[in-house]
Amino acid sequence: MQKKVACSFPDEVLEHVFSFIQSDKDRNAVSMVCKSWYEIERWCRRKIFIGNCYAVSPRMVIRRFPKVRSIELKGKPHFADFNLVPDGWGGYVLPWIAEMAGAYPWLEEIRLKRMVVTDECLELIAKSFKNFKVLVLFSCEGFSTDGLAAIAASCMNLRELDLRDSDVDDLGGHWLSHFPETYTSLVSLNSSCLGSDEVSLSALERLVGRCTNLRTLRLNRAVPLDKIANILGRAPQLVDFGTGTYGADLQSDVFSSLAGAFSSCKELRSLSGFWDVVPAYLPAIYPVCSRLTSLNLSYVTIQSPDLVKLLRHCPSLQRLLVLDYIEDSGLEALSSSCKELQELRVFPSDPFGEEPNVSLTEQGLVSVCLACPKLQSVLYFCRRMSNVALVTIAQNCPNLTRFRLCIIEPRTADFLTLEPLDVGFGAIVEHCKDLRRLSLSGLLTDRVFEYIGRYAKKLEMLSVAFAGESDLGLHHVLSGCESLRKLEIRDCPFGDKALLANAAKLETMRSLWMSSCAVSFGACKLLGQKMPRLNVEVIDESGPPDSRPDSCPVDKLYIYRSVAGPRFDMPPFVWTMEEDSALQLNTIGNPIGSEWEHNMKGIQGLRAQMPFVLYLAELSNTSQW
């Protein structure tokens, strides 16, 4: 009798119900209710997010989800953005494209971050997916504008082409003319990263003119100022616009047509670009400023008074990216003009200089935090900080979800008290209960990690550099931060003990990066052997780690969970600690009776006690990675 009830809903009904469930987490939960729900759900999942392309293989994804229309993949570790990951490390998307070409002929969307994409990949995409609509290549590399030309020529239904911050081999603007004259579907184009001086302006203008649904257009630097009016004139419906070069000798006719073009863009909410700004041209955007919610002035090298003049016109601003030329005084003005501010990013104009070149200190950030109640996301580069400032920020902005502070000089103490900044960051994690992302800097002892472990229960991503004193610091984080998914550490004295004691934790996270720390090769081997569901990769460009004693520290370490096993596309300077290699502690060269040796033996004994992790059941849910 009970069996009957369970089968009373036909699959189609369930499928229809499931179609309202979009979030990955919910979908995963649905799939675990029972076998039949698992089956139904997997056939109707359309969108997949894979946070680490090596956590699962393309075949496994395809086998489980046969009808995917949209895929998002991330490749290299975040620290690759700062050149800490050597070239050739990996993150190749070709194997994925190749498999999906056969399995997902109706694939519509591909979003990639930090992956290596070749022209061959782009050509394969262009050829294989007839209804292809969205290509986002965020911080990718390895391709040229020839590959883009292939996409342009073949993808008649392309809506979005976004090359955000990618490293593209720009062979000139001719790729734009590969969009056929009959092609009109473009909604979003971001080619701002293209670096060539050449751009095909006429092709661009024609493209913009015939794509009446265009909402986002971000140009690259090669597009001169005097062409903007023409382009904008063809697309007054734009919501998001990025200029090219925004500097030229001031000419009144150019100015007035520019101002006229901007004023006819009634939908414009976001502006960016502004390379090589000439301040005299900035007033041309005043007509749209009152409606602007997002403004990226992070390449604008003008002084604070000019910046403030502009910002006073933007009362609706929610998101601001700016250089530290704005200075404390400018941020003070910002805080009184822009009460809707949710996100602030202040970048350094002279990060490698030894002395400050601008008057930007912790005060600027404090004044914004005091006056902008909606502030949630902060990225701030400065040269000094104090605990009292951080405490003030914490108490006044309890809604912060992302807080990234970069004090430019490593290990800088509180400039008022010369103490570490433990208490300040402690206040941040204590008061900002929804904090999901945190980047630390300045002088920090193990105490700050104690605070983080105790309070930062929602923290998902933590970046640490030049901080801490001992393994205890790492232990606090690994044992305390329940929601931790990504941990990246550089130049900290964290070694084997904390890592091995918290090995099980690593299976609950997406990845751990440690470079220039104190983790020994022996510990890496042990971890790799004992934790088969972790890939433990040692990166060392100076030579094979097994040519040195096991107690020697590894240069870089990247550990991530995976159901796909070790990868095979590693370059010669990456070694995977495999589980089947017989673990031999290489004691030759290690000081006899050393603490290291003692630790390793003790930790081996722990093996039997390591608990299985509940998440095992969730391993089948690829989207959690």
Add this chain to the structure above:
Amino acid sequence: MEKSSGVTNTEESGLLLKDTELRLGLPGSESPEMEDHDQNVLSLKSFVSGAKRGFSDALDGGGKWVFSGGSGGGSEGLFSPRRGGNNNGGNDLSGPDSGLGGPVLKDGVAPKPLVVQEKKSQVAAGNGNTAPASKAQVVGWPPIRSFRKNTMASHPPKNDNDDDNAEAKFGSGCLYVKVSMDGAPYLRKVDLKIYGGYKELSSALEKMFSCFTIGQCGSHGVSSRDVLSESRLIDLLHGSEYVLTYEDKDGDWMLVGDVPWEMFTNCCKRLRIMKSTEAIGLAPRAMEKCKTRT
């Protein structure tokens, strides 16, 4: 009380400051202190030790890789094991005793010891007006994306003061150019600013690409036994099988080595290690070209 991570005493720091100069030591060409101070100096048997001819005639003589930052013992190993008592994890990442992978390898060039940074921050934190010696750069710090660095470097911010240094400011960060090698499966990027001259660049490139010439790419877990022999590498690299070329700002490909180093770093957009057979006909008229440019 301020905690700094175990900065050494002044005399050691003084020596170490010298060590931080990013130079590859050639036997006999380095200051005596550096070589004698085996607390801080390890010599690594380089893959190309004894390299005679580099890619350009500017090279002469071989080079031993010399870098500081580990607790020595005079061993040939890259890192030496910690001495008993001074062990993993539990201790600070302290000065010259830290035989850690502390200093970050920067594309094959000698890393500088972390202690320099510590010393600086200790000084800077206090009163900020002690001028340290030339500030050695840490890879990837401050954490700024390449796109931003390159954008700001190529069009440096205009400042009222010191227009001469405007380029130096952001430009002094780094100058990454791509290096490709015919037949290699992937490109590398090198920061031209960290090399003092053609010699160092050449050595670094040799090291970076040595694995490709011997067909070792793609294999992992290479044990020390399989490290390619020096003589074989020398034959391949210096036996005129490859030449180093670069693309200048005009898009022309030139042979590396004909112009003064500073001029080269300003002109060079990318590098290519080309098979000599293909390089025939590359006119090294770089000198004239660069002269006509300001």
